[in-house]
Amino acid sequence: MLEPATLFRHGRLLRIGTAAAVLLAVVGYVALQYVYGGKREPRCTVVSGKGDGASYTFTAEQAENAATVAAAGTSRGMPERAVTIALATALQESGLRNITHGDRDSLGLFQQRPSQGWGDERQIMDPAYSAARFYEHLADVPGYSRLPLTVAAQRVQRSGFPQAYAKHEPDAALLAAALTGRGPATFGCEGRPAAGTVPADPARVRAALARDFGREVRPSGGQGRTVTVPAPARPADDRASRRGWELAHWAVAQSSALHIERVSYDGREWRAGGSGEWRKVRAAGAAGAGRAAGEVRIVTGQ
Structure with missing residues (x-):
């Protein structure tokens, strides 16, 4: 028969072991959720x-x-x-x-x-x-x-x-x-769409632009997954670049909800899934590099 002190030590070790097992299970669950799709909110x-x-x-x-x-x-x-x-x-x-x-x-x-x-x-x-x-x-x-x-x-x-x-x-x-576009390339998001949301659709991007900006912003059809948005100067500000950055930052802010994969403007590009920073791109680079002056290019996901 075990003495009371021995029973106490055994009980304590059992509690410690159980707590450690629970902690490892929680850590493992969080890690799996992060790696396999149940990621934290972007x-x-x-x-x-x-x-x-x-x-x-x-x-x-x-x-x-x-x-x-x-x-x-x-x-x-x-x-x-x-x-x-x-x-x-x-x-x-x-x-x-x-x-x-x-x-x-x-x-x-x-x-x-x-x-x-x-x-x-x-x-x-x-x-x-x-x-x-x-x-x-x-x-x-x-x-x-x-x-x-x-x-x-x-x-x-x-x-x-x-x-x-x-x-x-x-x-x-x-x-x-x-x-409002006064600070170029100062707004970025990780842009990972949440699991279970509706599929990417360029039409949803156009509808959201109309909802938030009204008739003042008129996106063109673009090709495939791309929505092209001219960036005309605002009446109170003749610098079209400010309007362009306003639209570009808006698209990045909406990236998770609308499944936006890339946004480009004024020789810079943002991509979903990274650090959220804007990077300079070559004028003759890949599609979405913002080749046309005064044009914001928004590319939705697959």
């Missing part, structure tokens, strides 16, 4: 175009919503400052996630309330619609672009915590600079 990163090292990393879902919010602003002629205000507001209200819950009947990116006249539930849960409604209200705020961000956002949102918007301003400003 990440996106925006960096400062000033070379000061500032950056912000977030998820593909957040990137998709941020790009839609930015496009809703620029397509209405709103300045970059308005986009910064909108992005900071959505970061505070929902973390740039299109959530179905909130305080009382608040919903969506901006936590808008059907009972307060923002629209019905279906409309508010449409990021393009909710962003457009935010800009409509922001445009009615006198001198909003000169106001502190917290004040401008609060005039629209009427939040119980108005100062909370301030902490998101640096990240929102980085995003706005990239997604």
Whole structure:
């Protein structure tokens, strides 16, 4: 018969062995999920175009919503400052996630309330619609672009915590600079489509462009898996390159949702599945190198 001390040691060793086995099983499961398709959600990163090292990393879902919010602003002629205000507001209200819950009947990116006249539930849960409604209200705020961000956002949102918007301003400003095209090649995503999503389809890319930019952006048919988008100058900015980078960054932000494999513009190319960085390409390189001036080329997956 074992003594009590011996039984204690045996019990302790058994518990340690069991814990180690569970830990190894968890590690193995995570490794297999990563290698064989159950990968973590793709990440996106925006960096400062000033070379000061500032950056912000977030998820593909957040990137998709941020790009839609930015496009809703620029397509209405709103300045970059308005986009910064909108992005900071959505970061505070929902973390740039299109959530179905909130305080009382608040919903969506901006936590808008059907009972307060923002629209019905279906409309508010449409990021393009909710962003457009935010800009409509922001445009009615006198001198909003000169106001502190917290004040401008609060005039629209009427939040119980108005100062909370301030902490998101640096990240929102980085995003706005990239997604309005002012910072070339400053926005990248890993771009791995999530398992179980619908197949790649160039028609979905064209539909998403129409949804976010309206008639102002008219993609051409392209060939096969390619969608070609001319990048005309915006009315308030005669530099077509800014519009081009806005469209290019938008496509990268939508890459996971729309199964976009490559985006090219202005002699640079982004590819899904890598580090997310833009790389220079030769003018006579492979298809998708952006050979034509003022043209964004978007290539969907197989």
